[in-house]
Amino acid sequence: QVQLVESGGGLVKPGGSLRLSCAASGFTFSDYYMSWIRQAPGKGLEWVSYISSSGSTIYYADSVKGRFTISRDNAKNSLYLQMNSLRAEDTAVYYCARENTATDDAFDIWGQGTMVTVSS
């Protein structure tokens, strides 16, 4: 079935780095824009970054610009988020999500999320 599975979260010290992965299955991954969206504990949803189907177009939220890098490997059906210079305020559950033009660019498929905790 259509599925996204994130991995790579964990506990990291401020200033440290972490790389998240998202494995896609059940659909033609290379046809879709993909995003990372995060949710701090007890808070709402914050879009972090997206990447076009080919990887040629990338956008970041101002809060992560210059620190995070999104990428994808269509041959491996995988999405990545390299997070550097992590701060306490980056602590959140990170979701990967599929953006679907058939639903006016709504996020129609979400992974289960992976928790990132930034703390000394």
Place this chain on the structure above:
Amino acid sequence: DIQMTQSPSSLSASVGDRVTITCRASQSISSYLNWYQQKPGKAPKLLIYAASSLQSGVPSRFSGSGSGTDFTLTISSLQPEDFATYYCQQSYSTPPTFGPGTKVDIK
């Protein structure tokens, strides 16, 4: 960036009640408005896209309306599984932005 607001921030309702949640955008977003349901510890689930289109598999008691800046999510008869937090989101422009959420709990 387009700011999204929701009201109320929380509400208490009973099974069978009709529930309405409002979402407002800081500028016109045409019909590029989506609604999600999130239960504790789970990922959000798309309910409504393009303001009024029901996502496949979503019960027909959920409906959406509106255009421009003002939008509404309605649950016609609240069921036990509908107690959750609901978020609106605009997909009109980058960055996509979410409302702060409306928590629906049991009266």
